[in-house]
Amino acid sequence: METYIGKPIKRREDNRFLTGKGRYTDDIKLPGMCHAAFVRSPYAHAKILRINTEAARNAEGVVTVFTAADGPGDFGVPCGWQVNFKNGDTMREPQHPLLAKDKVRHLGEPVAVVIAATMALARDAAELVEVDYEELPAVTNPQEAMAAGAPLVHDAWEDNAAFDWCIGNDRAEVEAALKDAYHVTELEFVNQRLAPNAIEPRSYIADYDVNADKWTLYSSTQNPHLIRLLLCAFALGIPEHKVRVVSYDVGGGFGSKIYHYTEEALLIWATKEIGRPVKWTADRSEAFLTDAHGRDHVVKSKMGFDKDGKIVAHLTDEYCAMGAYLSTFAPAIPTYLHGTLFQGLYTTPLIHLNVVAPFTHTVPVDAYRGAGRPEATYLIERLVSKAAKEMGIDPAEIRFKNFIPAFDGVKQPGYQTQVALQYDSGNYAPTLEKALEIVDYKGFRQEQAEARKQGKLLGIGISTWIEGCGIAPSAVVGALGARAGLYEVGHVRVQPTGKVTVFTGTHSHGQGHETVFAQFVADRLGIPIEDVDIAHGDTNEVAFGMGTYGSRSLAVGGSAIVKSIDKVLEKGAKIAAHKLEAAVEDIEYAQGKWTVKGTDKSISFGDVSLTAYVPHDYPEGLEPGLDFSSFYDPANFTFPFGTHIAIVEVNADTGKVTLKRFVAVDDVGNVMNPMIVDGQIHGGVVQGIGQALLEEVVYDDHGQMLTGSYMDYAMPRADDLPFIETDRTVTPCPHNPLGAKGAGEAGTIGATPAVVNAVVDALHHLGVDDIQMPLTPQRVWAAMQNVQR
Amino acid sequence: MRVTLTVNGKPYSDDLEPRTLLAHYLRDTLNLTGTHVGCDTSNCGACTILMDGKAVKSCTILAVQADGSEITTIEGMANGGELHPIQQAFKENHGLQCGFCTPGMVMTAADILQNNPNPTEQEVRHGLEGNFCRCTGYHNIVKSVLHASELIK
Amino acid sequence: MIPAKFDYIKATSLDQAIELLAKHGFDAKVVAGGHSLIPAMKLRLNRPAVLIDIKGIEGLDGITEEGGHIVVGANCTHNQIASSELVNQHVGILATTARTIGDVQVRNKGTIGGSLAHADPAADYPATVLACEAIIEVLGSNGQRSIPAVDFFTGMFTTALEDDEIITAVRFPKVADGNYQKFYQSASRFAVVGVATVKNGSSVKVGITGVSDSPYRATAVEQAYDGTGSAAEHAVDGVDVMSDHFANAEYRAHLAKVMVKKGLEG
Structure with a gap:
């Protein structure tokens, strides 16, 4: 019988996408549907003095116009994570209104919404809404936001801090160790603000059915149940059982489609007011202004080493922007998803991270692919590479010296870090060894030396990374401030004919769940993959779920499905034993049938399924049916890891960086479908490369965005890149039944520092030891100029 | 304003506001929602279609400008249940993830291969410069187009 | 949108x-x-x-040879120009320039007349029409005018076109030795700096786009040209260099020199 796990099974979702039959939210049209257009603030910070909607109301095709005063101002979208101040004070949590009331606090904040018969007419009328503002000074940089006298984002508090936080060892102890260290490497930089830029802009349709008193929200979300929960329990206070959230196909998320946005709550509110379905789809310009951004940390770090290059202590202070309001997961990103990875792959005995998280006059910052972990990895891997240069140690060697020794999490215990978490299993050196072999590290160093003689600037950069994903054990995250559990739901419905429908609470927006999940379900049940269908994305179909982010779908969502499969097989065994007239202990399941051990007496999965639904000859006391749902709450996070190596050439005249090679050797635990895992790595790596070389959201001093379109925000294109060379090692996760760790964010986390380390390596002999990201030609050229002067 | 044109081999004639973009006409009037819109500035390429055989960005063309033309969208590529070789190559090489940029990629690939049946990797990469993908890192898209050039032979 | x-x-x-x-x-x-x-x-x-x-008007989309010139109709697309045998044979620099514009899809639709009339300070053609000493043929209520490229661009997004004038064609002298050097803005792929160089024996003509609010002939470079790249030092002499977050004035001026040097040596 054919098995599927570990094979590059082609995706079953592809045909609909390849033929234009995907069902993205903006593709949906409902009878009587009208369209919303938002009137948005042209200022980063201003008082709203007056809003006049009269001309807009009277414009062609307009159904109505709403401002905060019409009701939406009474409602706000919630934050899902609470991080209190170090001194115990409660996190400052301003209302995030659906429409701005007396003040606007970031460029693009919605002030009014126009609803009209067509999108074009809604846009036309939105231009007729007159808003008088009194512009106020703004602050967009998180460090400046904490300076004395900085403009306040929220007047209710005396400064802009939303909270502050620390993790690790006692600060004084870490400082003392740094004082005594043989060598201390210092680094100051900004981990720049990024725009996630899923190619499908956000889109919502809200539809209220007056007869049933029920709402349907079609949404481009990564987590339909979570949106329903936040919408009902927090944003609008409407009954959860009367709300259906549907998210069929979603055109990429990368974190930006996790959050509950004001537009979707507003549309649900508005559809009942107007008694018609209403749609809104973001323009790219609106996406830049309103999708939650990522990163934006101002960082100051010190790492101490002994004379052999062993790390003895690490101290970092950061200012991490929250934006104007607290987005759904925002407080968790620079804290529990960031500081808890400060151990890296190394045995660093003393670590301290201090974070100040201020409000800024910008769009909120939240998780973007990697979410806190790329920032941690970038910092650690830059520090280690910089230290290697300063100490004259090879950058590969310094990593080998500091690696945590291998542990499988079964025979050897997990590794207890200095920053709260316990790593599940790890074997770090082989990924570096393999990557060095692939790039022919020694050979490259010779080539580099030769090239240098001819004035060619070649560089190599190493990044050895780890992340914590498979988010997450509910009790742990609850203790850390999460306001939700982070388990997952897997429901396996065996139909009477033995065909299987699996309902998962995770959501696929490119990850290929419909294929990958079917692979292990088919293997575990011993049935053809064609007999398995995966359903997701509709709260009316799927019992519950927390959605897809944090590389959790397979490790957590897959494990929930495995639990249900186990229940199916356990009940199936009872039915089979009855039919085979044997004791349950005497039968076994393999290759799609139950067999009485040591005999050729067997009954197929299909026959047992039919019996379960036609229970004429059936075990006494057993319920009919073969249909199980399970909640799986993981025992721990999972900890994928790996090594990324970049080789670059820098144009000495222009500063332009060309990426010549990129090698990624990753360990994501057990692999269900290598084709899909490689695809995840490719995409992740290129987003990481994007941060290193191209991408940056720039606000000017007034809070105006200078990079609000693809004419100014540079993203990687096909001709910016080489093929990404991938390989892997496999260290199974010891605590989930699939042994899977997660691959979605790996590439992004590892790639960025590899590229920057490579560029610095190319220029180090000129005296360059750091360059601020993104490494634009101008910045690289300026770095070369500065040392030459 | 009356617009008469052929889309995927079928004639259409509709009264439209002159400001209607071709992308919106295809999506909203003809319900051909495989053509996507991902940006406002003619950069992302998700809206790429063939107009009189050439790849163009339908978000930057007024429907009235397309009067009299022959349009092919992603819906017109497969022959019944049989995928076009480019579509087949994308499937075999995992050249798509979320699928949103995919129609534009396939249509641009059709233009690339029409003008250059044996492109090199660099020619493919250069040919795709007007199409953004945020999922695949372009790796498997480039492989798909190279593979498609083999399949078409 | x-x-x-x-x-x-x-x-x-x-x-x-x-x-x-x-x-x-x-x-x-x-x-x-x-x-x-x-x-x-x-x-x-x-x-x-x-x-x-005006796309449907007949006679505006041809590429012909007339009296030693290559005449490119205003409605010719960038792709048409890039792949024209006449252009490649006689004004290769123009074909090269056209190939750097936008992307496949944009080149299939955008026209030379539209690009010139729009006069984006980062557009590519202006450098090349300047270096080639092309003539912009226009027609208006007051009849036909032939505007030398050097008189055509008057500022950011402004040209010598009257409100009722339309570009009908661009007349290029044949160019045996020319090249276009472009440093791409990484987001828009417009030119941060674009340099067109046309060499004729010991003399050279250099057109530069992207550097200032209007494209210009680098006359200081032309005068200092000595057969090597050293005259590139004069690339921005007397020019008010633009600044943005991709390239401040210092870096943009440097790039102009680098690109001019490549052009002179190319």
């Missing part, structure tokens, strides 16, 4: 188009490929009341 409302008129002759332009004046815009105008209209940065489509 959708433009504000407008009336659309498909012109069938140049005379009709000019008449319409004269009638509607500032409220009217001419569209051919639309790849400069329509993006601006979608963002509602540009909102003409009347759009005059």
